[in-house]
Amino acid sequence: MNPLEWAGARPGPAFAVTFDGREIEALPGQTVAAALWAAGVRSWRTTRGEGRPRGVLCGIGVCFDCLVTVNDRPNQRACLVPLRPGDAIRTQEGTGHHD
Amino acid sequence: MRLTCDVVIVGAGMVGAACALYASRAGLDVIVVDRGPVAGGTTGAGEGNLLVSDKEPGPELELALLSARLWTELADDLGDLFEYEAKGGVVVAAAAAELAALDRLADGQRAAGVRAEAVDADRLRDLEPYLAPGLAGGFFYPQDAQVMPTLAAAHLLRVSGARLSAGRTVTGVLRGADGAVRGVRTDRGDLHAPAVVNAAGTWGGELAALAGVRLPVLPRRGFVLVTEPLPRRVRHKVYAADYVADVASDSAALQTSPVVEGTAAGPVLIGASRERVGFDRSFALPVVRALAAGATRLFPFLSDVRAVRAYLGFRPYLPDHLPAIGPDLRAPGLLHACGHEGAGIGLATGTGQLIARVLSGQAPELDLTPFAPERFTEEAV
Ligand SMILES: Cc1cc2nc3c(=O)[nH]c(=O)nc-3n(C[C@H](O)[C@H](O)[C@H](O)COP(=O)(O)OP(=O)(O)OC[C@H]3O[C@@H](n4cnc5c(N)ncnc54)[C@H](O)[C@@H]3O)c2cc1C
Ligand code: FES
Numbered sequence: 458m459n460p461l462e463w464a465g466a467r468p469g470p471a472f473a474v475t476f477d478g479r480e481i482e483a484l485p486g487q488t489v490a491a492a493l494w495a496a497g498v499r500s501w502r503t504t505r506g507e508g509r510p511r512g513v514l515c516g517i518g519v520c521f522d523c524l525v526t527v528n529d530r531p532n533q534r535a536c537l538v539p540l541r542p543g544d545a546i547r548t549q550e551g552t553g554h555h556d
Numbered sequence: 557m558r559l560t561c562d563v564v565i566v567g568a569g570m571v572g573a574a575c576a577l578y579a580s581r582a583g584l585d586v587i588v589v590d591r592g593p594v595a596g597g598t599t600g601a602g603e604g605n606l607l608v609s610d611k612e613p614g615p616e617l618e619l620a621l622l623s624a625r626l627w628t629e630l631a632d633d634l635g636d637l638f639e640y641e642a643k644g645g646v647v648v649a650a651a652a653a654e655l656a657a658l659d660r661l662a663d664g665q666r667a668a669g670v671r672a673e674a675v676d677a678d679r680l681r682d683l684e685p686y687l688a689p690g691l692a693g694g695f696f697y698p699q700d701a702q703v704m705p706t707l708a709a710a711h712l713l714r715v716s717g718a719r720l721s722a723g724r725t726v727t728g729v730l731r732g733a734d735g736a737v738r739g740v741r742t743d744r745g746d747l748h749a750p751a752v753v754n755a756a757g758t759w760g761g762e763l764a765a766l767a768g769v770r771l772p773v774l775p776r777r778g779f780v781l782v783t784e785p786l787p788r789r790v791r792h793k794v795y796a797a798d799y800v801a802d803v804a805s806d807s808a809a810l811q812t813s814p815v816v817e818g819t820a821a822g823p824v825l826i827g828a829s830r831e832r833v834g835f836d837r838s839f840a841l842p843v844v845r846a847l848a849a850g851a852t853r854l855f856p857f858l859s860d861v862r863a864v865r866a867y868l869g870f871r872p873y874l875p876d877h878l879p880a881i882g883p884d885l886r887a888p889g890l891l892h893a894c895g896h897e898g899a900g901i902g903l904a905t906g907t908g909q910l911i912a913r914v915l916s917g918q919a920p921e922l923d924l925t926p927f928a929p930e931r932f933t934e935e936a937v
Binding site: 532 | 785787862
């Protein structure tokens with residue numbers, strides 16, 4: 458069953474954002490992590506040391522495992538940042554900063 | 557766990573771990589007790605700079621130089637495990653008067669065996685490409701280094717082979733009819749030993765009180781601001797000249813002076829505030845703001861960098877800013893190794909070695925008189 462039904466939630470109309478250039482759907486108030494999960498994406502960052510895949514761990518903003526680049530700004534916590542129409546989410550490699 | 561040993565060390569922070577390592581190496585059977593986990597005190601709530609640069613000539617500097625040498629020895633085998641980096645320190649001055657003060661400090665330090673190289677204003681950015689323009693100059697201290705304190709405490713304890721009893725609170729110090737220390741009472745039974753080392757950090761005064769002696773250790777709060785992980789942009793430990801004055805200051809009021817360092821994991825750590833507000837753990841936005849402002853003055857690129865969190869810790873300080881190291885004549889068998897204020901990571905190795913020497917009846921490498929735990933008894937309580 459869809460979790461929206463469990464919660465009796467009636468969000469406003471969906472809008473489009475992109476993940477690595479591919480269009481995915483998001484709902485008003487949804488976080489980056491939630492939208493990515495709904496689109497079947499579980500990892501969106503690779504670790505700085507060994508390039509291992511990372512996604513949500515704690516889901517509540519504590520662990521910083523879910524870091525992601527949104528609108529060119531790296532190191533944002535996917536589990537906290539709410540999406541707005543047109544946001545561009547990108548897989549983050551390493552620190553997300555290029556030198 | 558056998559309940560007797562040669563020495564009980566109270567506190568599994570950096571200092572307790574170093575005491576355990578050197579005491580075990582001296583052939584002693586050691587039990588380390590901590591009411592929490594390893595590095596759950598100030599060791600897990602500070603930074604890991606091993607500095608000679610910020611110390612005025614005197615007993616603390618001598619201890620820092622001894623400690624720096626011992627850290628290098630340990631790093632040969634273990635350095636990678638606790639992120640030891642012999643990165644060197646850079647102290648910068650914004651104006652000519654500050655630079656002159658640094659110059660005088662460096663002169664005195666050199667006489668004590670510190671290496672300090674003057675760096676002209678136009679060469680500063682060869683050392684640190686992202687430093688703000690327009691600084692008056694600075695000094696480079698190649699002996700300054702860095703570790704990750706929690707890892708260092710854990711690995712020193714591990715290689716020491718000492719028995720560790722975590723989650724066990726010391727509630728009393730056992731003393732015989734002759735007054736000599738016989739071990740400790742804990743919430744999980746007694747531990748018997750002819751020697752007890754007080755490595756309880758900021759709580760060292762309470763531990764001393766359990767043995768019936770006074771040691772006025774008090775907390776000096778410090779915040780650290782942590783940035784998002786970055787590529788290596790800050791190469792050395794970098795701080796501003798006013799930091800040295802703040803460290804030595806007696807003021808209870810808030811002091812902040814920028815101290816910036818990169819870490820092996822990527823985040824940049826920004827310190828350092830000093831306040832005497834007891835054990836108040838509440839978040840203080842004005843303090844953290846001042847830290848951020850100071851750091852961006854040194855490294856303008858930081859203004860576009862995200863701070864992801866802040867944490868705080870309580871430095872254990874004694875009124876004359878020197879630690880208490882050595883036997884307590886008021887309670888035979890009790891030794892103190894606490895009160896290292898903002899330098900307990902750096903000074904841990906030397907402290908551990910001095911304590912081990914005393915425990916095994918050898919002459920310590922430094923004169924312990926300036927660190928004598930009884931030195932405060934004359935004062936009003
Ligand atoms: C913000 C900040 C930045 C710092 N930066 C640096 C730095 O860059 N370089 C540096 O060298 N130092 C730095 N310091 C200082 C350094 O962290 C401390 O001096 C050092 O950690 C003290 O170590 P310790 O082992 O004495 O104490 P702690 O790590 O506090 O260990 C004491 C232990 O004793 C235990 N204990 C206490 N009472 C009892 C009891 N009754 N029974 C059982 N266990 C007990 C506690 O649980 C604790 O684990 C900084 C400190 C702060 C706050
Ligand atoms: S999942 Fe832990 S901070 Fe986002």
